[in-house]
Amino acid sequence: MTRFLTCHPRPDGRRARRTALAALATTSAMLLAACGGDSFDGGGGGGGNEAEEPTSGDGSLQVLIASSGDAETQAVEEAAAAWAEETGNKAEVVVASDITQQLTQGFAGGNPPDVFYVDAGAFADYAVNDNLYPYASEVEGFDDFYPNLVETFTLEDTTYCVPKDFSTLALQINTTAWERAGLTDDDIPTTWEELASVAQQLSRGDQAGLVLGLGRDRVGAFMVQNGGFWVDTQTGEITADSPENVEALEYVQGLLQDRAAVLPPDVDAGWGGEAFGTGNAAMTIEGNWIRGAMEADYPDIDYTVAELPEGPEGKGTLLFTQCWGIAAESENQEAAISLVEHLTTPEQQIAFAEAFGVMPSRQAAEEDYVAKFPDDAPFIAGGEYGQGPVNQPGLGPALADLDSQLEQLKTADVQQILQSFQTNAEAALKQ
C-alpha cells in the first residue's frame, strides 16, 4: 500500500527545470505519435451488428476460460485437443486468473483471445462495445438451445453467442432437520404459504428455517414467481417498481422479519451453501453449484433438492449462464465457430456435465442428462421457465447499488429500494 517516493534534489534554478520538462514532453509526444500508428488501432471499425463474413486466419486459436478447477480445465483441454486433431487446427486453452481483467486488456490492446467465456452479466457491455463477433445464428443446431438462455445473449435482435451451459436455482432441504421436524415428502413446499410455514416449523434456536443468499440473484426468483422482474428482458424496459415486485419483496421481507429466514451474514456465512452446510439453516435456495461445494466441504450432510415453490403467478426461477464468446478482432472466426460447435454438441455437453457438474444448454441433451443425474431434475426443470439475468448494457453500478441496498432488506423500505433502482437504471440506460 505504501508507495515510496524517491526524493530528487531540486534542479538548480528555474530554467533547468523548464528544459527538463520540455525534454520530457518532447519524448512523450514522440512516443505517443509512435503509439498512434496503425498497429495500435488496427481494426478499430470492425465488428458491428451486421453479420460479417467470418475471418479465416491460420486456424490456431487461443481459448481463455475461467476454470472452476482442474476437472474443468482438463475437460476443456481434452475437448479442444480432440477438435484440433480432427480439423488439423491448433487450440491453446489458457486458464484466466481474472477473466474480466484479462479480457479487458485484450480488447484494449486489440489482441483478445479468439474464444472465451462470457458471463451473462458482462455480456451486454461487451456486445455494445463491439467486442463480440455475432456468430450464434451460424452455429449448427442453434434452434436446439434453450430459448430462455439464447435470449440472455441477445441484444437488439442479434444473438451474439451460444450458451455454454447453465445453472438454475432450486430449494435444498436438510433431510435430518426435515425429519426431526416431523415433515414428510408431502410437505415439500409448493406455494409461498407452504414455504413460509415449513420454514417456520424448521426454525430452532441454533438453526434458521431458510437461509437466502444476498442480492438480486436470489430475491429475483420470487419476483418471477409473482410475474415481475427487475427488467422486461424482451423490451429492455426497467420494471422494478411494479406492484408485483413490491409484493414479492415484501413476502421475502416478511420471512426475514418472522425469523423464518435469515441472510448469510446473520449466521456468519459467506453464502447460502455455507450456512446450509454448517447446519445453521435447514433450507437454502442455491443453484446446482451447491453440489460440488457440499461434496467437497460438507460431505456428511444429507439433503434433497426440490423445485422452487410456485408463486401467485406460477413457477419461476433464475437462470445463470455463460456463453462461448468469439472476439470481433479474432483472425480465426471460422475456426472459432467450428470449435464452439464441437464444444456444444449434446455429447460433449454431457461429457462436461460428468466432468464438472454443469447442465447442458441444449434441449437435445436434457433427456440424457436427467437419466444420468436423476437428482438434478429439479434444477434442469428450471430451464423451461427460468428467467435469465438482467442483460442491459451500462447497468453495472445500478445493479451493484441494488445489491448493496438489498443487504438491509429486513428493515428497509421495499418501495424505496425498488424506486431507487428504477431511477438509477433508467438514468444509466439514457447515458
Added chain:
Amino acid sequence: MSTARPVTTRTNSGPPGGPSARGRRGENRTLAGWLFVTPTLVILGLFLAIPVVMALWVSFTDWNGRGSPFSSGVGFVGLDNYQRLITEEGLTRADFMTSLRNNFYFVLAVVPAQTALALLLATILNQQLLKARGFFRTAFYFPSVTSSVAISLVFLFLFSGTGVINSLLAYVGIDGPTWFADGRGTLHLLGDRLGLWDAQNPPAALTGSEIFGLSPWEWLAGPSVALMVIIFLVVWTTTGTFMLMFLAALQDVPEAVEEAAIIDGANRWKVFRHVVLPHLRPTLLLVITLGLIGTWQVFDQVFIMTQGGPAKTSLTPAYLSYFYAFENQQWGVAAAIAFVLFFIIFALTSLQRYLFRDKDAIADKRAQRRQNKARKAALTRGAAQ
C-alpha cells in the same frame, strides 16, 4: 554556529570575464549530463508521462476500452465525466461522494495513528538500554514486508463472526459484531451511545437535506465497523516502515545536544519535545506525506476483503475507479475519478507542506535575499560612480 561568511573569501563573485575555456567545458558537461539522464527520461516518459497523458485524455472521452483511446471512433465529451462525478445528480455522484466520505474518515483515522505509533515504537527501539533490539526491530517491521494479500486473508479469518477476535471478546463478556458484514457507522453508534441521537431513527434535521447527493446524516456516519477493521490492518502493516524512518532520524540526533539539554535541566519529556521532535520535523513531514498519499489510494485491502461493502461503507475512490473501468467498461468516468483523487492528494500534501514549513529557514532565506540585493545595489552604485 551561524557565522556569516566574510565577503572577501568569495572567489567567484566578480563580473564574468568573457567567454573562456571554462565556459566551453561547462557546455560539454551539460551535454554529458543530458546523455546520462536520457535513459531515465525515456523510461519515465514511457511508463509515467505517457500513461498519465493518456489517462487524462481518456477522462475527457467516452472510450469504451476497445482499441486505442486516440482512434477516430472515440468521442470527446469535454467535462461530462467530471460533471457526473461532482455536479450531476445521480448514482455516479452518490457513489463517488460515498467513496470520498469513507476515504476521508479512513485517512483521518490511519494517518495520525500510524505516525504516532511509528514514532512511539522508534523511540522505544532507540533506547540504548533496550535488550534484543534487533529482534524487536524485525518484529515491528515484519508486517510491512509481508504481502498485503496474505495479511488481508489472515484478517478475514481473525475478524469473521466466529473468529479469534470475537472469541476473545466473548471471553470478557462482549458480544462482538460480525465485523465485515457490519455497515453501521461508528460515529452514528457513538452518538447513539452518548444519547445525541437514535441511530435507528436519525434526527430529521440531518436527513432532510442533501449535500452533493448525501444527507448530512450520511456524511456524519464515520468509518463503518467493517472499515475499522481495514483501518486497524493498515495501521498495523504500515507502522513498521514509518518506524524505520523515524529510527534512522532518531539515530541522527547528536547525543551531545541531548546531553547538553539534560545538563541545562530539561527532563526527558522536555528533551523529547524541544530537542528531538524539532530534529524530526523533515522525517515527520515525509511520513505524513507518504501516509496521506498511501491512505488516499487504498485499494488492495478493499479489493480482497470487502469489495466496497457492506452497504458501500468501504468503497474508496481507487476501488470505485477500478469498478467503473474493469467491470463496467466506463473508462472515462474511471479516469476522471483518478484525476479528482490526484487533485485531492495534491491539495492536501501542499497544505501539509505549508503547515510544516520551517519558518526560521524561510526568514533566514529572506534575510539572505535582502542582503544580496543590497550588495548588488551597492555594486551597481560603485560601478556607476
